[in-house]
Amino acid sequence: MKIEDLDTPVPVIDRAVAEANLKRMQDYCDAHGLRLRPHIKTHKSIAMAKRQLALGATGITCQKLGEAEVMADAGIEDILISYPLIGPIKARRLAALAGRARMTVAIDSDVALETVAAAAAEAGRGIAVLIEFDSGLGRTGVTSVEAALALAEKAAVTPGVTFAGLMTYPANENTVTFVNVARPAFAAAGLPIPMVSGGGTPAAFHLHELGVIDEVRVGTYIYNDRMMMGAGHARLADCALDILATVISRPTPDRAIIDAGSKSLTSDPAGAGGPGHGLIRAYPDAIVERLTEEHGMVDLSACAKKPEIGERVRIVPNHVCPVVNLHDWVFVVDGDDVEEWPVDARGLTR
Amino acid sequence: MKIEDLDTPVPVIDRAVAEANLKRMQDYCDAHGLRLRPHIKTHKSIAMAKRQLALGATGITCQKLGEAEVMADAGIEDILISYPLIGPIKARRLAALAGRARMTVAIDSDVALETVAAAAAEAGRGIAVLIEFDSGLGRTGVTSVEAALALAEKAAVTPGVTFAGLMTYPANENTVTFVNVARPAFAAAGLPIPMVSGGGTPAAFHLHELGVIDEVRVGTYIYNDRMMMGAGHARLADCALDILATVISRPTPDRAIIDAGSKSLTSDPAGAGGPGHGLIRAYPDAIVERLTEEHGMVDLSACAKKPEIGERVRIVPNHVCPVVNLHDWVFVVDGDDVEEWPVDARGLTR
Numbered sequence: 001m002k003i004e005d006l007d008t009p010v011p012v013i014d015r016a017v018a019e020a021n022l023k024r025m026q027d028y029c030d031a032h033g034l035r036l037r038p039h040i041k042t043h044k045s046i047a048m049a050k051r052q053l054a055l056g057a058t059g060i061t062c063q064k065l066g067e068a069e070v071m072a073d074a075g076i077e078d079i080l081i082s083y084p085l086i087g088p089i090k091a092r093r094l095a096a097l098a099g100r101a102r103m104t105v106a107i108d109s110d111v112a113l114e115t116v117a118a119a120a121a122e123a124g125r126g127i128a129v130l131i132e133f134d135s136g137l138g139r140t141g142v143t144s145v146e147a148a149l150a151l152a153e154k155a156a157v158t159p160g161v162t163f164a165g166l167m168t169y170p171a172n173e174n175t176v177t178f179v180n181v182a183r184p185a186f187a188a189a190g191l192p193i194p195m196v197s198g199g200g201t202p203a204a205f206h207l208h209e210l211g212v213i214d215e216v217r218v219g220t221y222i223y224n225d226r227m228m229m230g231a232g233h234a235r236l237a238d239c240a241l242d243i244l245a246t247v248i249s250r251p252t253p254d255r256a257i258i259d260a261g262s263k264s265l266t267s268d269p270a271g272a273g274g275p276g277h278g279l280i281r282a283y284p285d286a287i288v289e290r291l292t293e294e295h296g297m298v299d300l301s302a303c304a305k306k307p308e309i310g311e312r313v314r315i316v317p318n319h320v321c322p323v324v325n326l327h328d329w330v331f332v333v334d335g336d337d338v339e340e341w342p343v344d345a346r347g348l349t350r
Numbered sequence: 351m352k353i354e355d356l357d358t359p360v361p362v363i364d365r366a367v368a369e370a371n372l373k374r375m376q377d378y379c380d381a382h383g384l385r386l387r388p389h390i391k392t393h394k395s396i397a398m399a400k401r402q403l404a405l406g407a408t409g410i411t412c413q414k415l416g417e418a419e420v421m422a423d424a425g426i427e428d429i430l431i432s433y434p435l436i437g438p439i440k441a442r443r444l445a446a447l448a449g450r451a452r453m454t455v456a457i458d459s460d461v462a463l464e465t466v467a468a469a470a471a472e473a474g475r476g477i478a479v480l481i482e483f484d485s486g487l488g489r490t491g492v493t494s495v496e497a498a499l500a501l502a503e504k505a506a507v508t509p510g511v512t513f514a515g516l517m518t519y520p521a522n523e524n525t526v527t528f529v530n531v532a533r534p535a536f537a538a539a540g541l542p543i544p545m546v547s548g549g550g551t552p553a554a555f556h557l558h559e560l561g562v563i564d565e566v567r568v569g570t571y572i573y574n575d576r577m578m579m580g581a582g583h584a585r586l587a588d589c590a591l592d593i594l595a596t597v598i599s600r601p602t603p604d605r606a607i608i609d610a611g612s613k614s615l616t617s618d619p620a621g622a623g624g625p626g627h628g629l630i631r632a633y634p635d636a637i638v639e640r641l642t643e644e645h646g647m648v649d650l651s652a653c654a655k656k657p658e659i660g661e662r663v664r665i666v667p668n669h670v671c672p673v674v675n676l677h678d679w680v681f682v683v684d685g686d687d688v689e690e691w692p693v694d695a696r697g698l699t700r
Contacts, residue, residue, distance in 0.1 A: 007439045260699070
């Protein structure tokens with residue numbers, strides 16, 4: 001298949017750029033003695049996960065059980081679910097997973113611990129837990145060292161459960177403060193912290209500077225996007241996934257309509273990555289100013305050259321992770337050839 | 351299956367509410383002599399499309415060829431694609447469709463007309479076109495009566511193509527102005543306008559007041575959402591689709607985290623429908639203030655009663671159409687019973 005044969009809108013991946021992104025992160029982690037546990041929520045692809053492992057990753061990270069099930073079914077054996085699992089339905093699914101992969105689960109409450117314990121009991125297999133703490137995002141995670149220690153102590157005496165360390169997202173200066181208070185407190189309680197897992201592509205190449213991180217969880221780095229450009233992590237040349245779209249209408253001299261809307265690009269903003277809903281590579285002065293579900297409205301007023309109806313354009317998305325999750329297939333471009341790859345874990349939010 | 355058996359997050363549909371929404375719109379159209387051509391982009395479901403036809407719809411509307419292919423494969427015979435199709439790949443697909451369904455396509459340029467003409471020639475079947483005009487949205491559509499007439503005249507003399515009327519979205523006062531200028535101009539050119547198609551759920555129940563609309567294209571009305579509440583089209587009791595989610599963490603007294611993020615709810619805002627990323631039915635004073643991909647951050651500070659970890663909540667989404675498009679399955683609740691229905695045309699943006 002050639003890129004000219006693709007109908008639009010469609011996600012296209014530059015394989016060489018993705019491969020370079022994967023290698024750069026693995027090399028960085030190797031150089032600094034960090035373990036890399038890539039988050040598959042970005043690519044949701046068995047083939048990409050296996051490539052990450054082949055390059056040296058110690059295992060993978062999943063956000064949801066459904067993602068982990070797909071990866072375990074494909075033979076991946078070391079999986080962290082960086083997300084609290086709550087309740088008996090999740091416990092049953094986790095038990096089934098524990099029968100075929102080494103499972104670690106992040107917890108931040110007694111209820112989450114009880115779910116893991118129930119799964120371990122049902123599986124007759126040990127399951128490791130990481131205590132998640134909040135480093136400032138205001139999302140999940142305990143908010144004090146005392147709460148982390150209390151939960152770790154409960155975990156340590158729960159049959160079938162192993163306390164494996166601490167986890168946070170993102171890893172930052174607050175992480176350092178928390179860990180430096182936690183280490184002596186945990187040691188005094190007779191419960192040394194085996195490992196600290198920290199995440200986030202935006203500051204990934206600075207994680208060694210924190211001095212407290214053992215394991216790196218990053219997802220977006222495989223493809224990058226405008227947000228990662230805005231965060232200073234990536235250059236345009238490091239963005240591996242574009243939406244290939246077609247100009248379908250030119251109603252006025254300064255307006256083009258493309259066939260990619262929020263059902264192809266999402267409504268996520270780019271943060272510091274720039275205005276609008278994506279960067280059109282060939283028309284960097286154009287602004288994708290509005291999206292409806294299947295239309296992108298492009299302001300061409302700052303463009304010297306303007307596209308014609310029928311012209312194809314490549315758009316770097318604002319936030320690549322939910323974009324991938326919209327598409328059943330991605331098209332991997334390798335020189336002149338194009339291969340169709342499934343997004344194996346697409347839509348698995350449960 | 352019972353609702354307690356469902357894992358979360360998951361879309362659940364109250365069948366009785368959806369059915370009432372469908373009937374109310376059909377009754378409205380029947381009472382005012384309007385033809386109803388529902389837009390399937392909201393539900394993307396063969397079963398729902400067939401229900402709309404059984405209630406009296408004259409055909410269906412699709413935005414993309416992929417949606418139309420799924421519906422034609424299911425035996426639906428009268429399909430409008432309300433979207434310009436551009437280029438030879440689209441022409442081939444349209445030709446294949448024209449072999450098994452009565453096809454109408456909206457066009458707003460010579461290139462779009464040429465695509466339809468190429469499809470009609472390949473299929474050896476006639477294809478109707480509607481000329482799309484812009485009623486103020488600033489999306490696709492010609493921007494003058496002169497341009498509409500010129501394109502209609504070209505269409506009328508193009509072999510295999512039939513000029514079937516005018517189309518716009520949304521239908522509003524600008525629509526009236528445009529049509530009232532167009533009618534005499536088209537008549538003077540010997541090309542009477544057979545039909546005017548107007549769309550949009552928000553003002554749907556006022557379309558008869560415009561006096562120029564023959565065909566109603568609406569999609570969101572089947573489920574409704576917070577945007578439709580904000581637009582005055584729907585009450586909370588008319589919202590048929592919720593995301594069923596679980597509270598997975600309560601890190602602070604005023605914060606709950608739910609297991610539905612932007613990969614379940616999208617990042618679309620509610621417009622006048624209210625703040626945040628969805629309305630939690632049991633906690634109307636809670637604000638879903640931020641989403642990441644798989645987490646929803648809920649501000650409980652205004653709530654007298656607050657949910658516990660493990661509690662399930664139902665969330666009315668801001669914008670139901672892209673929400674449905676995230677999920678492979680919806681769960682239709684009918685009294686105590688729950689059925690799993692496929693979202694047949696999910697992700698078909700091409």
